[in-house]
Amino acid sequence: MHKKSRARTRHRRAQWRIAVPVVVTCANDACGRRTPPHAACRHCGMYRGRQVMPPA
Structure with missing residues (x-):
């Protein structure tokens, strides 16, 4: 198994943002x-x- 470069790791982690x-x-x-x-x-x-549940 090869080591992942910093660029590949950071590129993958860039998708971790919160919506x-x-x-x-x-x-x-x-x-x-x-x-x-x-x-x-x-x-x-x-x-x-339309009213679907009682008001809080």
Whole structure:
């Protein structure tokens, strides 16, 4: 087995970055909080314009 050069090692490790979490604004006009996409708002319980869970 051959030793990996510093350039190859660093090139491989350059992909280890952390992805920034994606957030969108809640569609409920009264709420407007930041929430993950395709998920119910944890604050108001709305998803795609309808109430899917009780408000927190």
